[in-house]
Amino acid sequence: MSAVAAPAPARAAAGKPLPPVSYKAPIAYGAVAAVALLLFGILPASGRETAFTMFAPGENIQFSVPSKLTAIVLCLIALGLAAWSFQAARTRRKVGVWLPAVYAVVLVFALLTWAVAGKAQPLPLTSLLQGSLFLAVPLVFGALAGLVSERSGIINIAIEGQLLAGAFLAAVVATITSSAYVGLIAAPIAGALVSALLVVFAIKYVVDQIIVGVVLNVLVVGITSYLFSTVLRENSATLNAPERLPTLPIPLLSDIPVIGPVLFRQTILVYLMYVVVIVLQVLVFKSRWGLRMRAVGEHPKAADTVGIKVNRTRVWNTLLGGAIAGLGGAFFTVANGLAFGKEMTGGKGFIALAAMILGRWSPKGALAAALLFGFADNLQVVLGIIGTPIPSQIMLMTPYIVTIFAVAGLVGRVRAPAAEGVAYVK
Amino acid sequence: MSQATPAPEQPPAGSTAPARRDDGLESRAQGALREMLTSSWLVTVAALVLALVISGVLIAAADSAVQDAAGYFFARPADFFSAAWNAVWGAYVALFQGAVFDPGAATFARAIRPLTETMTWSVPLILAGLGLGIGFRAGMFNIGAQGQIILGAIFAGYIGFAWDLPPVLHLLLAVIGGVIGGGLWAGIAGYLKARTGANEVIVTIMLNNIAIYLVGYLLTTSAFKRGDSNNPVSPPVAGNALYPQLLGSQFRLHLGFVVAILAAVFVWWLMNRSTLGFAFRAVGSNPNAARTAGINVNRMYLLVMLVAGGLAGMAGTAQVLGTEKVLTAGIAASFGFDAITVALLGRSKPLGTFFAGLLFGALRAGGFAMQSRTGTPIDIVLVVQSLVVLFIAAPPLVRAVFRLPSPRGPGAQPAELAAPVVKEAAA
Numbered sequence: 001m002s003a004v005a006a007p008a009p010a011r012a013a014a015g016k017p018l019p020p021v022s023y024k025a026p027i028a029y030g031a032v033a034a035v036a037l038l039l040f041g042i043l044p045a046s047g048r049e050t051a052f053t054m055f056a057p058g059e060n061i062q063f064s065v066p067s068k069l070t071a072i073v074l075c076l077i078a079l080g081l082a083a084w085s086f087q088a089a090r091t092r093r094k095v096g097v098w099l100p101a102v103y104a105v106v107l108v109f110a111l112l113t114w115a116v117a118g119k120a121q122p123l124p125l126t127s128l129l130q131g132s133l134f135l136a137v138p139l140v141f142g143a144l145a146g147l148v149s150e151r152s153g154i155i156n157i158a159i160e161g162q163l164l165a166g167a168f169l170a171a172v173v174a175t176i177t178s179s180a181y182v183g184l185i186a187a188p189i190a191g192a193l194v195s196a197l198l199v200v201f202a203i204k205y206v207v208d209q210i211i212v213g214v215v216l217n218v219l220v221v222g223i224t225s226y227l228f229s230t231v232l233r234e235n236s237a238t239l240n241a242p243e244r245l246p247t248l249p250i251p252l253l254s255d256i257p258v259i260g261p262v263l264f265r266q267t268i269l270v271y272l273m274y275v276v277v278i279v280l281q282v283l284v285f286k287s288r289w290g291l292r293m294r295a296v297g298e299h300p301k302a303a304d305t306v307g308i309k310v311n312r313t314r315v316w317n318t319l320l321g322g323a324i325a326g327l328g329g330a331f332f333t334v335a336n337g338l339a340f341g342k343e344m345t346g347g348k349g350f351i352a353l354a355a356m357i358l359g360r361w362s363p364k365g366a367l368a369a370a371l372l373f374g375f376a377d378n379l380q381v382v383l384g385i386i387g388t389p390i391p392s393q394i395m396l397m398t399p400y401i402v403t404i405f406a407v408a409g410l411v412g413r414v415r416a417p418a419a420e421g422v423a424y425v426k
Numbered sequence: 427m428s429q430a431t432p433a434p435e436q437p438p439a440g441s442t443a444p445a446r447r448d449d450g451l452e453s454r455a456q457g458a459l460r461e462m463l464t465s466s467w468l469v470t471v472a473a474l475v476l477a478l479v480i481s482g483v484l485i486a487a488a489d490s491a492v493q494d495a496a497g498y499f500f501a502r503p504a505d506f507f508s509a510a511w512n513a514v515w516g517a518y519v520a521l522f523q524g525a526v527f528d529p530g531a532a533t534f535a536r537a538i539r540p541l542t543e544t545m546t547w548s549v550p551l552i553l554a555g556l557g558l559g560i561g562f563r564a565g566m567f568n569i570g571a572q573g574q575i576i577l578g579a580i581f582a583g584y585i586g587f588a589w590d591l592p593p594v595l596h597l598l599l600a601v602i603g604g605v606i607g608g609g610l611w612a613g614i615a616g617y618l619k620a621r622t623g624a625n626e627v628i629v630t631i632m633l634n635n636i637a638i639y640l641v642g643y644l645l646t647t648s649a650f651k652r653g654d655s656n657n658p659v660s661p662p663v664a665g666n667a668l669y670p671q672l673l674g675s676q677f678r679l680h681l682g683f684v685v686a687i688l689a690a691v692f693v694w695w696l697m698n699r700s701t702l703g704f705a706f707r708a709v710g711s712n713p714n715a716a717r718t719a720g721i722n723v724n725r726m727y728l729l730v731m732l733v734a735g736g737l738a739g740m741a742g743t744a745q746v747l748g749t750e751k752v753l754t755a756g757i758a759a760s761f762g763f764d765a766i767t768v769a770l771l772g773r774s775k776p777l778g779t780f781f782a783g784l785l786f787g788a789l790r791a792g793g794f795a796m797q798s799r800t801g802t803p804i805d806i807v808l809v810v811q812s813l814v815v816l817f818i819a820a821p822p823l824v825r826a827v828f829r830l831p832s833p834r835g836p837g838a839q840p841a842e843l844a845a846p847v848v849k850e851a852a853a
Contacts, residue, residue, distance in 0.1 A: 157627070210627060214766055219812035219813065221805075222808025222810075353631070354628060400633075404629055407628050408621075408624045
């Protein structure tokens with residue numbers, strides 16, 4: 001206890017015993033990397049090559065790497081990162097978010113190298129990333145919606161319903177006005193309406209917030225499916241044929257190789273997503289509004305004591321959250337140019353909830369987690385086209401398994417706002 | 427608490443239940459009336475009426491005759507109202523005839539066929555709802571009945587079509603397999619909650635999605651897929667492993683309904699008469715107090731989930747061994763999510779859950795008849811279900827709408843549905 005760890009004795013001398021070191025995360029990193037090394041690197045036959053292709057202005061860059069060697073090298077890097085995190089845990093140093101991020105990217109590339117090994121068709125990296133970002137859009141909006149209301153203490157399980165309502169109204173309004181942009185304006189209103197119901201029942205009638213959320217999801221599915229089967233089906237040309245949002249390449253930026261087309265050749269909804277993430281990241285942690293919101297979510301009584309209107313803050317935050325989720329709902333209809341269909345959100349609201357938790361209730365974390373889910377979703381599509389040894393269902397269930405591990409504390413401790421789900425009655 | 431109680435036969439102040447306090451100021455008759463008007467079942471009925479009225483507005487709004495009449499509303503408003511009434515009345519009559527009794531049928535057997543359909547639909551709802559109710563009363567919000575039903579169906583289905591056993595034993599083993607499957611799946615969430623404090627809401631939602639993909643994957647493997655079919659369907663369950671039909675082969679009603687009744691009795695015994703059930707309820711009321719009283723709270727979290735998952739798994743057996751007779755990816759339909767509303771409507775009590783399951787089974791059975799006879803889509807049933815639960819969760823709203831008097835004592839709101847509250851006065 002004296003010579004090994006330098007900072008420890010100083011704090012121990014102050015009379016505060018340190019908590020025992022937790023090796024859960026390093027062991028998990030190491031175990032997964034070792035299994036990957038075995039599966040992707042050592043077991044497969046050698047002599048095969050993996051081809052990648054990237055989109056650059058005017059041409060497609062294609063390159064190949066030897067599969068076995070690349071996979072082994074990548075898995076060894078992952079093992080190295082696991083060792084790094086072990087060492088950091090031993091000396092009680094904090095590791096930044098870069099470690100799990102780099103670790104995940106390295107392992108995903110090892111998986112890709114193995115999965116596409118020996119295939120004639122190259123793996124399209126650019127469209128893989130582009131599609132991932134696109135598929136992550138509703139998840140990001142949904143996760144931010146959950147974040148804004150949960151930071152103020154209202155659990156929002158109704159994200160699914162808000163997305164669905166947004167998708168519905170966006171499609172109908174966009175068709176009636178024959179403008180995808182007007183549909184985009186209508187979508188947040190639908191989401192906010194669902195939030196209004198949540199607020200009425202959760203705050204005015206003090207019903208358990210999870211119950212209200214679950215029931216509201218059923219209600220929105222019922223109403224939209226009912227209207228779809230009656231009104232929309234009979235008049236699909238006049239009510240349910242929205243235009244597609246046009247792709248707006250940003251000049252100069254979209255010409256950057258590889259990331260240019262991925263990030264800056266998208267629709268306005270994706271650009272709005274960038275804005276919302278950045279604005280919220282700043283406002284939640286650096287503004288008066290954000291401070292009040294977090295105070296209400298962590299300790300409503302203290303917030304009330306200093307004159308913050310607890311329930312009013314919660315109402316506005318939940319309505320804002322609903323509007324954000326509704327905007328994300330526009331992804332399903334106008335951003336894709338698709339007609340509204342029954343239950344077309346397909347559980348994305350619940351994945352958004354998982355992304356919010358995985359991102360530890362912070363906008364940039366939610367963005368990263370949503371991108372991870374979007375990537376897994378799109379990877380399954382792309383690999384399905386190329387043809388791979390992994391069954392698509394296994395690919396699709398991976399994000400959920402990752403979330404369970406994350407919630408169970410392997411990726412780090414996840415702590416919800418303290419007053420979440422607890423009604424405040426004066 | 428310290429004021430004198432007027433009724434002499436009551437025990438002295440301090441030990442009286444606060445809900446009894448208001449009887450003294452009123453006459454006995456008024457008290458009885460108040461008791462009736464403020465009772466929870468009246469709120470339940472009122473909530474159902476309110477939900478049917480609002481859904482009726484939706485039905486009328488989507489009806490083409492009503493829309494036509496609305497075009498000349500100010501010229502002949504009576505047309506509009508009679509068209510709306512016809513649309514709504516027609517839909518609800520079809521719903522009733524499809525769920526309970528069809529007077530237009532040729533034979534008596536045909537006439538009561540709707541009732542047996544209602545009972546068939548209600549079996550998985552009751553079983554899964556009982557499981558969820560146990561969780562709610564123990565303070566665990568288990569959204570995972572859907573996944574637990576699927577796992578129960580996978581286990582029971584596999585034993586049913588892959589093994590070859592004598593009659594009674596085969597059914598018994600398949601049902602036990604289903605219970606184990608559902609229990610294990612829920613047990614994951616219970617274990618993680620006990621060991622790491624992982625939020626069971628999130629874990630069970632994730633497990634639902636994993637279960638959906640898992641059954642999809644299994645039905646592509648040679649162990650589960652029917653050899654002669656390209657569709658993801660399992661071989662048919664062996665006759666020995668099927669629940670016997672209760673009313674002959676012309677009705678779908680099977681022994682699962684009796685199993686559901688027995689399960690409701692078992693849950694009543696478990697929660698109201700057994701030590702384990704007492705511990706469950708203690709943990710649900712106040713985990714800290716339960717811990718102080720020497721109850722191993724973490725162990726209870728695991729046990730609650732095992733029991734709840736076992737019951738949901740049994741719902742899966744009702745589907746695969748009784749109603750569907752094969753394992754498909756859609757074996758659980760949306761029973762797991764509907765069961766949440768069933769448990770909430772039944773206030774998490776066995777008898778309430780049983781009737782709530784019957785009601786929602788009736789809505790589902792009648793919904794199909796309504797859809798085919800009047801063209802009103804079955805989706806309206808979801809609206810009715812969710813509105814009923816919303817209104818029941820907010821008794822003050824229902825009382826305000828129907829101008830019912832509100833009870834003065836606490837307990838105006840069912841405790842299971844009310845949110846935990848921070849009061850300013852609380853320490």
